[in-house]
Amino acid sequence: MMVEQPILSVRNLSKQYGEGCLHCQQSNPKLEKNYCPVCKTVYACRDISFDLYRGEILGIVGESGSGKSTFMKSLYFDENVTTGEGYLQDYKDGKVNIFTESSQMKRQIRNMLLGMVYQNPILGLKMDFSSLSNIAEKQIAAGNRHVGNMEARSYDLLQHVNIPLHRSKEAPKNFSGGMQQRIQIAKALSNNPPLLLLDEVTTGLDLSVQADVLDLIKSIQREFNISMIVVSHDLAVIRMLADRTIVMLNGEIIEHGLTDQVLEDPQHSYTQQLVYSLL
Numbered sequence: 001m002m003v004e005q006p007i008l009s010v011r012n013l014s015k016q017y018g019e020g021c022l023h024c025q026q027s028n029p030k031l032e033k034n035y036c037p038v039c040k041t042v043y044a045c046r047d048i049s050f051d052l053y054r055g056e057i058l059g060i061v062g063e064s065g066s067g068k069s070t071f072m073k074s075l076y077f078d079e080n081v082t083t084g085e086g087y088l089q090d091y092k093d094g095k096v097n098i099f100t101e102s103s104q105m106k107r108q109i110r111n112m113l114l115g116m117v118y119q120n121p122i123l124g125l126k127m128d129f130s131s132l133s134n135i136a137e138k139q140i141a142a143g144n145r146h147v148g149n150m151e152a153r154s155y156d157l158l159q160h161v162n163i164p165l166h167r168s169k170e171a172p173k174n175f176s177g178g179m180q181q182r183i184q185i186a187k188a189l190s191n192n193p194p195l196l197l198l199d200e201v202t203t204g205l206d207l208s209v210q211a212d213v214l215d216l217i218k219s220i221q222r223e224f225n226i227s228m229i230v231v232s233h234d235l236a237v238i239r240m241l242a243d244r245t246i247v248m249l250n251g252e253i254i255e256h257g258l259t260d261q262v263l264e265d266p267q268h269s270y271t272q273q274l275v276y277s278l279l
């Protein structure tokens with residue numbers, strides 16, 4: 001029998017801000033939430049481990065400050081991890097820890113194998129450039145040189161994310177929040193990545209716009225069979241999107257399981273609170 005390999009494996013990822021001290025460097029130190037009461041070092045992510053499979057959406061939910069964004073930034077190399085390992089099946093057959101690669105290789109991994117959609121579209125888009133050139137930029141970074149092909153792919157993607165083609169030469173700064181997120185999604189998909197990272201992508205949008213963007217994400221999963229990691233503080237978003245869910249609190253994973261299971265039978269008191277607040 002063929003055993004399915006995860007497309008991403010993360011082992012013991014930790015990220016701290018600060019040097020640590022004798023108090024917090026002992027095993028099982030007593031922390032104040034996620035920071036050391038003595039030296040104030042912040043332990044933003046502690047010992048995060050999981051596998052992600054092809055075509056799967058993994059949800060990460062937790063309150064503000066639980067470490068979700070730090071985790072996502074680490075995966076996209078916006079931040080360097082303090083310790084930990086990450087293996088991508090499509091990079092050197094999943095045999096090399098991506099976190100210890102050179103910055104040049106990290107750039108290449110990012111350009112070829114990852115797509116990122118940020119909560120704040122300013123981080124993901126050049127607001128004054130046309131939507132088309134925003135998408136082309138990512139394709140060029142991934143090594144495409146053929147202008148005709150790039151244009152055709154960009155139009156195709158814009159159509160997919162329901163941006164009227166007659167607006168493709170307009171800059172995202174003219175667009176609504178929902179449209180900007182859809183352009184970010186088109187851009188993130190333009191290099192055909194096996195893994196798409198989505199960080200609070202619907203936060204701040206009107207409910208109906210939010211529903212449209214969530215529908216779009218779901219349809220992209222079905223159509224492209226792409227794996228995604230979706231971070232949100234909102235369990236309703238996670239419920240709609242994620243096959244499996246990780247719950248984070250104070251930088252740690254406190255619960256992990258199939259989303260239905262986590263929702264129906266939450267084990268940790270914090271998860272129970274989150275679930276009951278949905279009712």
Ligand SMILES: Nc1ncnc2c1ncn2[C@@H]1O[C@H](COP(=O)(O)OP(=O)(O)OP(=O)(O)O)[C@@H](O)[C@H]1O
Binds near residue numbers: 034042064065066071
């Ligand atoms: N550059 C930094 N320097 C020091 N501490 C930081 C830095 N970035 C994040 N932190 C701290 O790390 C912890 C985790 O923050 P993070 O942004 O990952 O949380 P989050 O769950 O994404 O919350 P939010 O949704 O509010 O961003 C917080 O305590 C935060 O104050």
